[in-house]
Amino acid sequence: MSTNKSDLMPDPVAMVESYGQQASACAQVLANADTATKNAALLNIAKVIDESVEQLITANAIDLATAKESGISDALYDRLELNPARIESMSKGLRDIAAQPDPVGSLSASERQPSGLEIARMRVPLGVIGVIYESRPNVTADAAALCLKSGNAVILRGGSEASLSNRAIAQCIEQGLIQTGLPEHAVQLIATTNREAVGAMLRLEQHIDVIIPRGGKGLVTRISNDAKVPVIKHLDGICHVYIDVGADKNAAMAIAFNSKTYRYGICGAMETLLVAESEAQSVLPDLCAKFVEHGVELRGCAKTQGVYANVNPATNDDWETEYLGPVLSVKVVADVNEAMDHIARYGSGHTDAIVTNDIGRSRQFMRQVDSSSVMVNAATCFADGAQYGLGAEIGISTNKMHVRGPVGVLGLTTEKYVVTGDGTIRQ
Secondary structure (H helix, E strand, C coil): CCCCHHHHCCCHHHHHHHHHHHHHHHHHHHHCCCHHHHHHHHHHHHHHHHCCHHHHHHHHHHHHHHHHHCCCCHHHHHHHCCCHHHHHHHHHHHHHHHHCCCCCCCECCCEECCCCCEEEEEEEECCEEEEEECCCCHHHHHHHHHHHHCCCEEEEECCHHHHHHHHHHHHHHHHHHHHHCCCHHHEEECCCCCCHHHHHHHCCCCCCCEEEEECCHHHHHHHHHHCCCCECCCCCCCEEEEECCCCCHHHHHHHHHHHHHCCCCCCCCEEEEEEEHHHHHHHHHHHHHHHHHCCCEEEECHHHHHHCCCCEECCHHHHCCCCCCCEEEEEEECCHHHHHHHHHHHCCCCEEEEECCCHHHHHHHHHHCCCCEEEECCCHHHCCCCCCCCCCCCCEECCCCCCCEECCCHHHEEEEEEEECCCCCCC
16 A cells, blocks of 8 residues: 555546556455455454554644644544554454455355246455545544455545544555555555545546545535445434333433433434423433533423423524534424434434334334434444444445445445356247
8 A cells, every 4th residue: 555646646636547547456356365365464454553553643643733723623533533442443343354254255045047047146346445534544444444355445535634644554554465465555545635636536437436435514415416436425413312102211311321422423423312292301300411411512492491491492403413512402202203203304314213112112113214223222322333243334324225324344245146057048
């Protein structure tokens, strides 16, 4: 993996074209790489990362200082920060992905047709993945790992705020690839911060098979509007927790609090709390007080304000906002039907949860809420590839075509039909 081509090739369009050509060549190598080789690369990269904690934190500290001077928000600062625990999580994700089954080359059960043909489907890589992301430097490792395991080459373009962190992680990946004997250009990081590089990626149909954006709504909207390459995306994470009629108060409080405060800056954080009117007097006073004590600003409907005084009035914009910070919208609803209507109108199709003791209403909620993840009696912050057993994720898709929800190794493959005959001709 070379990360300094921008110094040699200042034209970002020509640079991206060069990356694309190299990625296409590497994709053929990776598609034919056996499972043992791919796993060895992942384990070697994990080992290099473990040995490079000091260098990674040093690079990240410079990015953090620059970001702080520029007035970055607390939520984005949190996403940008690397610490020993997060670096350990990166290397663990690589090892977890190595331990997963390799879908590439797997065959579905074959079906014999009246013609005598045996029809089956084989899992194959997508080819070349382009990942455009902001803030989170761990995406550099996660995306590389998932693409390598699924037999895809990848071109990475991180945000300028994480420039040094991304380069440091990229160097670890390069060392791991070289140690394994895989081509270093299988994973390429575009080092330039020139925005024209993003535009060039979006137009590179001949070399990039799919684009995956990870970042704010502005970035994802721009990519969705401008890309000529297919896009796997989600625009925002307006996640809801609905506390149902008769829900256990302690469970409801724990799930709602964890959904919001586990980490404000993740896309699976709860942004709107919905509470059945029958439970409002019981649950909201204690729960709201807990949020306020934790520094969360509450914005609620008139009924919420009637139950707890320290709540600012919510506007229609609040129901449509992904705060990514210590702000929470609260609404009292009549029942599960009104809760689902609210989610259908204001939700983003990311993750929504119900806290309930009623099996019928839990199944109704699961069936009718049209989101990529629907939770029953669990916090929304579990919407994460690692938590779903995927090792890591390259993003969370709210698309309905190809892949939906956390995108892991399987989501970076597709199927082709393999048809076997015995001199069979069509009559």
